[in-house]
Amino acid sequence: MNFSEIGKVIELLGKDRGIQKEIVVGAIEQAFLVTARKKFGIQGEYEARYNEDDGEIEIFQYKNVVDGVKDPIVEIDFGAAKELDEDCEVGDQLGIKIEDPKFSRVDIQTAKQIIFQKVRDAEREILFKDFKHREDELVTGIVRRYERGNVILDLGKADAILTRRETIYGETFKPGDRVQAYLSEVVMTNRGPEIRLSRTSPMFLVKLFENEVPEIQDGTIEIKAAAREPGHRAKIAVFTVDRDIDPVGACVGMKGSRVQNIVNELQGEKIDIVKWHDDVEVFVRNALAPSEITSISLNHDEHTLDVIVEEDQLSLAIGKRGQNVRLAAMLSGWKVNIISKAKLQEKVRMAVENLAQLEQITEATAQVLVQHGMMSIVDLSASDPEDLMKSLDIELDAANEMIAAASSAIEDENIVNEPEEEAEIVSASAVPSARMGMIKSESTAKDGEEDADKFSDAERRLREELAAFKLK
Numbered sequence: 001m002n003f004s005e006i007g008k009v010i011e012l013l014g015k016d017r018g019i020q021k022e023i024v025v026g027a028i029e030q031a032f033l034v035t036a037r038k039k040f041g042i043q044g045e046y047e048a049r050y051n052e053d054d055g056e057i058e059i060f061q062y063k064n065v066v067d068g069v070k071d072p073i074v075e076i077d078f079g080a081a082k083e084l085d086e087d088c089e090v091g092d093q094l095g096i097k098i099e100d101p102k103f104s105r106v107d108i109q110t111a112k113q114i115i116f117q118k119v120r121d122a123e124r125e126i127l128f129k130d131f132k133h134r135e136d137e138l139v140t141g142i143v144r145r146y147e148r149g150n151v152i153l154d155l156g157k158a159d160a161i162l163t164r165r166e167t168i169y170g171e172t173f174k175p176g177d178r179v180q181a182y183l184s185e186v187v188m189t190n191r192g193p194e195i196r197l198s199r200t201s202p203m204f205l206v207k208l209f210e211n212e213v214p215e216i217q218d219g220t221i222e223i224k225a226a227a228r229e230p231g232h233r234a235k236i237a238v239f240t241v242d243r244d245i246d247p248v249g250a251c252v253g254m255k256g257s258r259v260q261n262i263v264n265e266l267q268g269e270k271i272d273i274v275k276w277h278d279d280v281e282v283f284v285r286n287a288l289a290p291s292e293i294t295s296i297s298l299n300h301d302e303h304t305l306d307v308i309v310e311e312d313q314l315s316l317a318i319g320k321r322g323q324n325v326r327l328a329a330m331l332s333g334w335k336v337n338i339i340s341k342a343k344l345q346e347k348v349r350m351a352v353e354n355l356a357q358l359e360q361i362t363e364a365t366a367q368v369l370v371q372h373g374m375m376s377i378v379d380l381s382a383s384d385p386e387d388l389m390k391s392l393d394i395e396l397d398a399a400n401e402m403i404a405a406a407s408s409a410i411e412d413e414n415i416v417n418e419p420e421e422e423a424e425i426v427s428a429s430a431v432p433s434a435r436m437g438m439i440k441s442e443s444t445a446k447d448g449e450e451d452a453d454k455f456s457d458a459e460r461r462l463r464e465e466l467a468a469f470k471l472k
């Protein structure tokens with residue numbers, strides 16, 4: 001069976017589509033093997049071989065040599081076998097070449113379908129391998145069409161998908177436009193490899209800086225974290241061990257040329273470049289710039305930062321619609337609470353006055369109790385004597401007497417048990433977002449005393465009731 005065109009087909013597929021010769025040959029052999037089984041009996045044993053010298057597909061049928069044939073598909077008489085191979089014996093298996101299989105048009109069509117399917121599978125696998133190693137890179141494609149609101153980009157060898165969710169709000173594309181995007185992942189689907197792109201990922205911002213700033217490319221400057229609200233505002237944290245280089249200035253460029261190119265690519269998205277620091281308190285101060293921070297309290301157990309600012313700095317710290325505090329939370333990986341200093345001081349003052357109603361408690365003692373989270377007479381009555389002993393450095397009898405006095409005061413109508421409820425002291429709260437924040441290296445705070453790192457339990461209870469990004 002001579003197929004003169006098979007050699008040319010194999011060569012063309014190798015050149016035009018990059019498919020290895022062995023894969024094409026294997027597809028052809030398997031196609032004719034399946035066709036032979038359908039034509040000559042599926043219970044038989046067959047083998048298809050491509051003869052490269054002759055350009056011929058050879059089909060062999062294997063039969064067992066027996067004295068009496070019961071099934072001619074799998075058996076051959078010893079006498080007939082001797083004519084084909086003089087050395088054969090009963091019990092041997094003899095491979096017989098089918099000289100003229102006389103395949104019908106349907107048989108040939110079946111073989112073609114199998115070959116085409118195998119070639120398509122090979123192409124998909126090649127595409128998958130070609131683009132899989134390019135994940136986390138920037139790619140540029142040409143807009144071809146829209147499908148269900150998603151943009152289909154031509155990357156040359158394959159099409160990629162830029163979903164509506166991964167497109168910056170407000171941007172539109174026309175067929176023929178060149179679009180740059182971040183290759184987020186390549187997945188194999190039933191329809192072949194699907195190349196997924198993103199223009200909203202923080203990594204898109206990171207890759208743009210890597211392309212624009214040579215110091216980042218050569219490793220002199222390192223991007224530690226990035227956070228975005230696509231199309232609106234972004235923050236990126238940079239660091240260098242070279243003291244002679246200003247990492248922020250290098251990223252901004254001469255007259256802002258470097259960062260402006262990135263802003264233009266991101267449809268006018270404002271970018272804050274922040275100097276990274278391994279002390280999370282210093283880092284968050286940088287991230288919340290340009291607001292001036294009065295103090296920061298860290299709670300390592302809850303991974304929370306309480307940032308206290310003056311009343312005139314609240315709007316700067318929170319930012320437009322809470323953007324500044326949200327991006328700072330994403331950038332640092334910590335939950336960030338913005339607290340008004342004036343409201344906090346007023347709450348502390350009222351708590352001290354409430355506790356000082358008891359004869360056993362002076363104003364100084366009340367201040368110490370407030371520092372340890374006891375904000376009212378009710379809190380004091382429910383406290384543990386041993387905790388009071390440690391907090392106030394008093395004897396057990398004195399601690400029990402103080403708790404008993406607080407319990408009695410609760411029954412006294414002339415004593416206010418708890419201070420009047422004031423407005424919430426937390427002006428804004430934000431939690432990190434895994435989708436819009438990228439942290440390369442976790443910030444670690446310097447060790448300090450546990451009491452200094454923790455905020456009062458009463459304030460913590462109040463903050464736990466807040467939803468993420470809830471603004472007052």
